[in-house]
Amino acid sequence: MQQKPFRLITISVSHYCEKARWALTKLKLPYVEEAHMPPFYRLATNRVGGKSTPVLITESGIFTDSTDILQYLDKIVPDNAKLYPTDTELRQKVEELEDLFDEQLGPATRRWGYFYTINDSQFLKKRWTQGVPFFEEALFPIVYPLMRPVVRKAFNINSESAAQAYEQINSVFQKVNELLADGRSYLVGENFSAADITFAALAAPVISPPEHPIKPRPLQELPDSFASKISAFRETPAGAYVLRLYRDRNS
Known part of the structure; x- marks a missing residue:
């Protein structure tokens, strides 16, 4: 223990x-x-x-x-x-969804989000430095110009890859929309699971939930094209689901 x-x-x-x-x-x-x-x-x-x-x-x-x-x-x-059902069939469904979100959704939302924000030093400073040691925050002005090209290369951030990421996000959201179409409360079975946590957490960059612990920037302060697409994602069943899970997160 x-x-x-x-x-x-x-x-x-x-x-x-x-x-x-x-x-x-x-x-x-x-x-x-x-x-x-x-x-x-x-x-x-x-x-x-x-x-x-x-x-x-x-x-x-x-x-x-x-x-x-x-x-x-x-x-x-x-x-x-439990975050994974004890029922073997339900557990398999949770693990399959978790893998889908980990392997497809997570990289896509990261790439798409960074495409819009990687050049915004003030935006990144607030998010990269939240809760870090003082000396790291103090060094941000020196580190950021060095890390920006590293991040671009590591996550393959460019206009073409961002467009592909956007389509990937839409594809995963459509799958979740279909899962939620029958009015269910959670993605698998009757209980909150690892699938729900994984989807909500990895979708957060394109939903920008107000309750996220890393305080998001209000949509009106984001580039118009970025903000309008976030608004559209929020209006999907999958996006509304993420917003609900974040509202209920600490309950």
């Missing part, structure tokens, strides 16, 4: 970190978040054998992938708090 709070190493703005953060919060497991901005997070993750974020440090081991984190947490909570 864990005696001390978990340690969660994050890039605070990362939607994969938000996935892990949400699971810990939902399961009411005590944790301390250690946020870092690019590239300083590597100093923290390298010490514990991780390459990227999130990293969860527990007394039972170190977990360096958001899905691995959720599966570990699921093993240590009571049956009535």
Whole structure:
């Protein structure tokens, strides 16, 4: 049994970190978040054998992938708090959706969001530096010009890839729209699951929920083309679902 709070190493703005953060919060497991901005997070993750974020440090081991984190947490909570159904068929459906969102939605929303914001230093400063050590925030003006081309290359950010990402997002949203068409409350079965957390967290960059812990910029302060598409995503059943989950997040 864990005696001390978990340690969660994050890039605070990362939607994969938000996935892990949400699971810990939902399961009411005590944790301390250690946020870092690019590239300083590597100093923290390298010490514990991780390459990227999130990293969860527990007394039972170190977990360096958001899905691995959720599966570990699921093993240590009571049956009535599980993020993965005990029913084999339902669990398979949750895991298939989680994989879809991890592999397709997450990269697409990140690429599309960065396409609109990578050149906005003030926008990124507020999001990259939330909760980070003082010296990291102080170094942002020096680090940002160096990291901008690195991020562009790492995530393949350009107009063509952004257009492809937008279509990918629409495709995943359409699948979720279809799942929600029968009026169900959650994506799989009768209970909130890892599929719901993963979809909401990874869709957040294109929904910009007001309740997101990394305070989003009001739509009127975003570029018109970006804001109008966010508004359109919000009006879909999938987008409305994300907004509802964020409203209910701490309940």
